[in-house]
Amino acid sequence: MKLRIPIIASAILLTGILSGFQKNQLPRFLKGNMHTHSFWSDGNTYPEEVARWYRDHGYQFLAITDHNLLQKGIRYRVSGKDSVRLKELSELRTEFDKTGEFMLLQSEEITDGAEKKPVHLNGFNLGTVVNPVRAATVKETLDTDVINIREALAGTPNPEWISVNHPNFGWGLTANDLAQCGARFFEVFNGHPSVRNYGDSAHPGTETMWDEANKWRVDRNEDMLLGTATDDAHQYDKYSVGNANPGRGWVMVRAEALTPEALYQSMMKGDFYATTGVELIDFSKHKNTLTIKIKAVKGVQYKTEFIGWVHGQDHPDILATVEGPKAVYKASGNELFVRARITSDKSKANAYVNGDFEMAWIQPVTLR
Numbered sequence: 001m002k003l004r005i006p007i008i009a010s011a012i013l014l015t016g017i018l019s020g021f022q023k024n025q026l027p028r029f030l031k032g033n034m035h036t037h038s039f040w041s042d043g044n045t046y047p048e049e050v051a052r053w054y055r056d057h058g059y060q061f062l063a064i065t066d067h068n069l070l071q072k073g074i075r076y077r078v079s080g081k082d083s084v085r086l087k088e089l090s091e092l093r094t095e096f097d098k099t100g101e102f103m104l105l106q107s108e109e110i111t112d113g114a115e116k117k118p119v120h121l122n123g124f125n126l127g128t129v130v131n132p133v134r135a136a137t138v139k140e141t142l143d144t145d146v147i148n149i150r151e152a153l154a155g156t157p158n159p160e161w162i163s164v165n166h167p168n169f170g171w172g173l174t175a176n177d178l179a180q181c182g183a184r185f186f187e188v189f190n191g192h193p194s195v196r197n198y199g200d201s202a203h204p205g206t207e208t209m210w211d212e213a214n215k216w217r218v219d220r221n222e223d224m225l226l227g228t229a230t231d232d233a234h235q236y237d238k239y240s241v242g243n244a245n246p247g248r249g250w251v252m253v254r255a256e257a258l259t260p261e262a263l264y265q266s267m268m269k270g271d272f273y274a275t276t277g278v279e280l281i282d283f284s285k286h287k288n289t290l291t292i293k294i295k296a297v298k299g300v301q302y303k304t305e306f307i308g309w310v311h312g313q314d315h316p317d318i319l320a321t322v323e324g325p326k327a328v329y330k331a332s333g334n335e336l337f338v339r340a341r342i343t344s345d346k347s348k349a350n351a352y353v354n355g356d357f358e359m360a361w362i363q364p365v366t367l368r
């Protein structure tokens, strides 16, 4: 009997250590791309080549978002005399999905438009296809697409997993459109060379549109719009600036498991960041303080800008700039919301445009 007590005690101790160890392992940041194309629509390779590229480049999840269809049913790639049946997502999952390591999400880019402008949205982890509506106006088209995707996702564990894509593509959408459409996510960065992330002399860039949309939402007590970075990859052979190649932008999601449910829950909470290369050790909000710790690469310099909207202002401001691998912002209480943008001095390889540096964007929060 005397011997048993220490055995039980050490078993309890061991269990404690193990669960503590597992807690230290999780949550971790899971790397994902949420916008890409294949031969199922206008991508230039087979879907298994797309999945392989992302799996082999350290991603944990991938949404293949071909235009106006799900990868279901019989479809052929015809090239000259050759005709090859394309693999369905269910077949790709058998080949590529591995518990805790890699996961494909059945998704679609609802490719719509009105008033000669493109209106594109992604629905993630969809069970049924969502058709474009082509309504009379951009606003009506966008709003109806959001409603239709929501309807298709109703009853799933991810009812609001909807993104508005590349708002400046074809100068299709305005900050008001983003504000009022009801979608939770949009692409603050898209790697396709035609999408005009940074705006021009006559149009605001996606970051300014993001802040304006969130001013509108915060004023109405609505959930803020959250920003992703994606590839929108179409070309998997020739890698150069000007081609829509993979590897340009992605999200890092702090999820407890590699499941659609866990990713969705974390993303809805804003517990993720968008990046073109800068990675983080941690970011956290505690009362009125936002703290960011960058996974610094030797020889690379980092600048964190805290961007927010101060009560009574009619524009967003850079509220503070911090150099180095750790950045802390203490709110004064006058900010409606604050987000962070990190810019490194490391040039982005095969960039969206020449001159880009590796960056990251942290989601807007209220600090009260």
Ligand SMILES: [Zn+2]
Binding pocket: 109, 120, 165, 166
């Ligand atoms: Zn698109």
Ligand SMILES: [Zn+2]
Binding pocket: 035, 036, 037, 109, 232
């Ligand atoms: Zn696309």
